[in-house]
Amino acid sequence: MRELLLVYGTVAMYAVMTVTLIYFTILFFSYKGIYAMIKGASYSRFRSLSGSESAPPVSMIVPAYNEALTIIDNVKSLLTLNYHTYEVIVVNDGSKDDTIQVLIEAFGLVPKEDETIRYAIDCTQVRHVYHNPAYPNLYVVDKPNGGKADSLNAGINLSHYPLICSIDADSLLEKDALIRMARVYMENPAETVAIGGNVRIANGCTIRDGVVAEVRLPKKLWPMMQTLEYMKAFLGGRIGWSHINGLIIVSGAFGMFRKDAVVDVGGYRDGYPGEDMNIIIKLHRQMLDLKKPYRVAYCPDAVCWTQAPDTYRILSSQRKRWGRGNLKNMLENRDLLFRPKYKVFGLLTVPYNILFETLNPYFKLTGLLALIGYVALDMTQWPVLLTFAGINFLSGYLLAIGSLVLEQLAFRRYPRMKDLVKMTVFSALMFLGYYQLGVLWRFQGHIEFLRKNNSWGVMTRQSWNQESSAAVNQTQ
Amino acid sequence: MGIDTRPEPTRWHERMYQAVLERYWKQGEGSGSEELREPASGEAATEPFGLLLVRFNPTDDETMRRVVTRIRDELELEPEPAGALSAIYDPAGRQAALLLFGFTRSRTHYAALMAKRMLLELAPGPFALLAAEAGAQPERDPLFFERLADRFAAQPEQSGLTVWNEPDPADESTGQSLLLVDGDEDMRRFLRQRFSRKGYRVLDAGDGPEGLRLFREMKPDVVVTDLNVAGIDGYHLLTLLQEEDPEARSKIVVFTDIRTEDAVRRCLGLGADDYLTRPFSPVELEERIEKLLA
Structure with missing residues (x-):
């Protein structure tokens, strides 16, 4: 027993050291990436670029399921982006509420009979395509319920332009978001297959006319934690991963794809959450199988504001869903693991994700058990243990601060000193409970997976107007 | 007193x-x-x-x-x-x-x-x-x-x-009103100053709904609008302006960053009288407006 625990301790120590090293490496690449980005952006005139013929036309696809409460405002906001040619395709996924009716009424839509849909990828048969010449950039697709991936596929089948952009119906794009993303695409149009956008938490911000007018930190605890978590993941993580072309996920809330590449891999996978990670894995696999040069890029200055769950119930449900999706994706793609053919993706991204993301709960759980074992067998040396815990905390905190500094260097979205102090303090507080809960939720997600629970879980929509938050719409 | x-x-x-x-x-x-x-x-x-x-x-x-x-x-x-x-x-x-x-x-x-x-x-x-x-x-x-x-x-x-500056008596457009719809505050201020000097009565709006309201209230002689305005998308704004003013008594000039041919065609189809892209020459803009109002 003692032997076992000793071996475990040694392994765990190396594992922690490895993951910390990876984290710091990625953070380092994030800094490198952001430096290039700041320099590039300072020479770009986005407003002018947004009207230039050389920016490619984009089809934005907005899957909507029971979004009657907010869909009108969001579509209106999406229709006023700074971009010369784009279309907004809202896909009503057989909503149980009157999403389609409010859309038809608000925009005076009529069925468009002459629209032919080429079913290039599988999706449920579309019932109607609605359009109104007065809103030439808006299309609304009505189809029976088939899930988010199915809606995205339907939108891709209808889309008229070479780039597609997936957006959650509960998100707001900044007016420059599309052109900033397109700029990244235009830097290397031959190789870029996907671009991720930066997702920020809008809770606490003031929204006027579909535009985030004033940026503030959320007042509630759960959204506050998520704000920091997103910042750390997107800025400290994804910029770095994209720098070495090892990005494994482009957020479903806001991402841009080359349509031909998505059609080549058969579109989004249906019937399981985690479709946003799945499509990126498929793209990596396809391009590496074909031995084509390619790039999955990330554009941190293209910002999408989203509403974070603000109750324990909804947050845990979301995280369990992510846990399930992650596990499913990893099981399906375990053959990529350590295959030199798959380069950075197979040698670093996938192993990192399996070992330190998917299996993270088991490390933590066994670690806890081992700790109990050490104490029970009186093997603990408290000074060593505390030193180890201290180093662990400090390195974690350093990473969190690292992404805060990155945010301040590049974006300064939270200019108030008060907010900065608050973020610094909460970055430390997250070690007391929030991260542990994250582990728990992921574990629960795995249990759900084994029980073949395949639903999307609870979701609520809140009106953008924070004052009227009483109007919470409970769905599913 | x-x-x-x-x-x-x-x-x-x-x-x-x-x-x-x-x-x-x-x-x-x-x-x-x-x-x-x-x-x-x-x-x-x-x-x-x-x-x-x-x-x-x-x-x-x-x-x-x-x-x-x-x-x-x-x-x-x-x-x-x-x-x-x-x-x-x-x-x-x-x-x-x-x-x-x-x-x-x-x-x-x-x-x-x-x-x-x-x-x-x-x-x-x-x-x-x-x-x-x-x-x-x-x-x-x-x-x-x-x-x-x-x-x-x-x-x-x-x-x-x-x-x-007292407007030049030779200036034909004296006393005519002009509505500016543009999200960019600096651009609005610049154009407002230039056009007021020319003797126009200038109204300006930072977003679509405000622009539409001013249009209804003031019935300006000429509207200079961007296509990227908040609240209402540019093409729809043109449609609404046309509905408000079916006899096209107000001239509409689209003044925008968007430089695609398709956008020009669409705007002129939706009742715009002129289309000017940025980067621009203020003199050209003024001349074109004067010509429209002549």
């Missing part, structure tokens, strides 16, 4: 004109001999002359006089012959005009900026300040002062300075 009870000119602008006349005659006498010496200067003998109109809510007439006198004292950089700067008070109170004889346009502008800074300190509340340059031969044009006084009366008291 006049400040001054002299009988002759009773109205403010008449007093201003009176002062200008007096100055003119006095100059005529003085320069009589000069003209003999330098006959070549002939026509250019009329000295440049600027005006500064001030209005605020003084607690009493004394405050008004004190503030105006202080501004005058401050402005007399190099002591000029007496009367080079004279203050004309409105008999009805509240406002005063400083006649800046011998001030060129740029010097008038500088004086106005200085006066503004002083008013920010001295005036008890919001004030209005207008700087103007008198055209050629003001002594023959009493109506100029009346127009100036009327223009000043219409100016709101927002602690601001307006520079007013």
Whole structure:
């Protein structure tokens, strides 16, 4: 027993050291990436670029399921982006509420009979395509319920332009978001297959006319934690991963794809959450199988504001869903693991994700058990243990601060000193409970997976107007 | 409740004109001999002359006089012959005009900026300040002062300075109204200034709904709109403007960053009269608008 625990301790120590090293490496690449980005952006005139013929036309696809409460405002906001040619395709996924009716009424839509849909990828048969010449950039697709991936596929089948952009119906794009993303695409149009956008938490911000007018930190605890978590993941993580072309996920809330590449891999996978990670894995696999040069890029200055769950119930449900999706994706793609053919993706991204993301709960759980074992067998040396815990905390905190500094260097979205102090303090507080809960939720997600629970879980929509938050719409 | 009870000119602008006349005659006498010496200067003998109109809510007439006198004292950089700067008070109170004889346009502008800074300190509340340059031969044009006084009366008291140039009488577009719809505040301010100088009555809106509201209320002669405005997308805004004004009495100029042919075609199809892309030449924009309104 003692032997076992000793071996475990040694392994765990190396594992922690490895993951910390990876984290710091990625953070380092994030800094490198952001430096290039700041320099590039300072020479770009986005407003002018947004009207230039050389920016490619984009089809934005907005899957909507029971979004009657907010869909009108969001579509209106999406229709006023700074971009010369784009279309907004809202896909009503057989909503149980009157999403389609409010859309038809608000925009005076009529069925468009002459629209032919080429079913290039599988999706449920579309019932109607609605359009109104007065809103030439808006299309609304009505189809029976088939899930988010199915809606995205339907939108891709209808889309008229070479780039597609997936957006959650509960998100707001900044007016420059599309052109900033397109700029990244235009830097290397031959190789870029996907671009991720930066997702920020809008809770606490003031929204006027579909535009985030004033940026503030959320007042509630759960959204506050998520704000920091997103910042750390997107800025400290994804910029770095994209720098070495090892990005494994482009957020479903806001991402841009080359349509031909998505059609080549058969579109989004249906019937399981985690479709946003799945499509990126498929793209990596396809391009590496074909031995084509390619790039999955990330554009941190293209910002999408989203509403974070603000109750324990909804947050845990979301995280369990992510846990399930992650596990499913990893099981399906375990053959990529350590295959030199798959380069950075197979040698670093996938192993990192399996070992330190998917299996993270088991490390933590066994670690806890081992700790109990050490104490029970009186093997603990408290000074060593505390030193180890201290180093662990400090390195974690350093990473969190690292992404805060990155945010301040590049974006300064939270200019108030008060907010900065608050973020610094909460970055430390997250070690007391929030991260542990994250582990728990992921574990629960795995249990759900084994029980073949395949639903999307609870979701609520809140009106953008924070004052009227009483109007919470409970769905599913 | 006049400040001054002299009988002759009773109205403010008449007093201003009176002062200008007096100055003119006095100059005529003085320069009589000069003209003999330098006959070549002939026509250019009329000295440049600027005006500064001030209005605020003084607690009493004394405050008004004190503030105006202080501004005058401050402005007399190099002591000029007496009367080079004279203050004309409105008999009805509240406002005063400083006649800046011998001030060129740029010097008038500088004086106005200085006066503004002083008013920010001295005036008890919001004030209005207008700087103007008198055209050629003001002594023959009493109506100029009346127009100036009327223009000043219409100016709101927002602690601001307006520079007013009397529009060229040859300018056809005088008095026509123009609505600017653009999300970029700097662009709006720049265009507003340029067009007001040209004599347009300029309204501006930062987003689509506000633009539409102003359009309904004011029925402007010309609308200059961007396609990327908040609230309503550009093409739909054009459709709405067309619905509001089916006979197309207002001319619509699309002024935008979007430079694709498709957008031009669409906008002209939706009732736009002209399409101008940025980067742009302000002169070209002005000329095109004038042509539309001709």
